[in-house]
Amino acid sequence: MSLFAWLRPHAPQLALSQRERLAALPAPTALGTCTLREQRWVVLDLETSGLNTNRDQVLSIGAVAIEDGALDFSQQFEQTLYRPEQKTNPSVLIHGLGPSALAAGCDPGHALLDLLEFIGTSPVLAFHAPFDERMLARALKQSLGYRLQIPFLDVAEMAPMLNPDTVLREAGLDDWVARFGLQVQARHHASADAQVTAELALILLSQARRQHIQSPAQLEQCLHNWRRRMAQRHGL
Template structure:
């Protein structure tokens, strides 16, 4: 073994035997299929992070709720604050409101991330501005657990303008869409509350998708990819 390969092995997370066994037993993600949306299980995710720098900032808390059998299942919810070392106060604290004491008392990151991935199982995930959550979650899983995230993600921020083209709020945030549909938001910038309102928005969008003949994860993913390409195409 050369020095480089030894350093590479040493740099990877080395979970204890119990964590490694749990990691090995995590479900393989289900491929997107043509079964109706009502017959699917989706996990709606929201993360609170120490900031918006995807290379430097950390996941602080995870909130999630499940959509299954065409309804939000309030019996399947996930909420966890990760244990993080004391950080310098930043503007993000004013947004997410997670105190240093809560972070100090949080769950050890590897355990928290394993708990969450066991909750996810083989289901696809939904999030508002999903590329950010997907990147932050994938990075945390790799750094703290040595696990590669392979689950499919749906971006509710893309589904909304795709399925509601006449709303004329294409680059809107979560607050704009919840206001557009008259949804009640109990608390913003709290992972569990944001996950729940995102799930409520997703239920409306799934109904629109069925009306437009996009009644499966595979069809919805294909339509979203085509919509993104149109948005990125240069104006003629």
Template sequence: MNLFHWLRPRSKKTPLDEDQQRRLAALPACTALGEHPLRQQRWVVLDLETSGLNMSRDQVLSIGAVVIEDGAIDLGQQFECTIQRVDHQVSPAVLIHGLAPSAIAAGCEPVEALLDFMAFLGDSPVLAFHAPFDQHMLTRALKDSLGYRLLHPFLDVAEMAPMLCEQAHLRQAGLDDWTAHFGLHAEERHHASADALVTAELALILFSHARRQQIDSPARLEQALSQWRRRKQSPSF
């Protein structure tokens, strides 16, 4: 017997039942970003509320998402779910997201919540403000609960904004700064669904700026972001 076996963390993953396995197998594969016009792409705009900002330890507590399709926000396609966390402990983050322990205890079971969200997502690319954080947290949650590998493209609205609106001089700005700059109004901040909706409104404005700069396809937008990121990291930027 391995003497260090007891040092290994125990898996908290519960085996999926037959229906959950069927749902998992039926999830569509993601597709690469194409050269079709931006307005022809279905986008899922995502926001997560988490128990904290530690990407290795903290958990996803709620998921909010809205769809951009045919160049507009489709309010008929929205997703909102609080995830049940039986081992959740109150942290300072509750002062930000406002999710009480009772709401989390009464939330949707993690496997079902994540399967529901992935069915909603389909094969669409994802937009989020500070997307690397949401991408990492969602990737980890899916791996832990479903054994699923997330491969969907994520584009960061927090990078799109300064790249496409350099005249605004808001390079390190947050979501509040950009919504104020464009005169947008969030009904409720640090609430996953409300933040997803205002991020979608911001994204539509940015798509308009992108088209005026001849960046009119998902693939070209991704390429422009990659080039802007490299330029930003150069010493002369």
């Protein structure tokens, strides 16, 4: 066996039903020119064992859909993953995911397939989206041998881009929630965090429309230009 073959991670062994479900997934699509209101969005939150995207694991997933410009409570997703080997640490306990909850969780491959089917061709919104995207991509690769190609947009970037007069130092989700006076029933739980992120996203999408950002593709381009301006401003 060559060194490269030894270093290459083994492809997971999938059941026939899993392979059939993967094959039936719709092909990923780029962000389109429909209106922001017409676009179905999926707002995603992952609870993880830590912040190391190369080592830590996805423990639970929460997601909710925005459709026709409103939060659709009939379209919600929540799964705790089966992680019996996960050691208890502060990052795990803050999410309320003790050993019994993780031992009773869903098979990761099955849960991730359910999530992909829930997302469909919709773009994903998340707060600090690059982290969620990397963690989800790694989980999909490990459990299903699947390469993530779904477009992600970062709510943590949308908020300051659309509110340039609001000055919040290293603003987190709680800071923007407070800024807009949103009521939060719970935090640090995947489904609850997905819902509050969706409520914030609805405000931001409404602001985007008022600022003449009409489509998901235009929003993505505006975010790209904003990141470039921020990098130039900070000399990066």
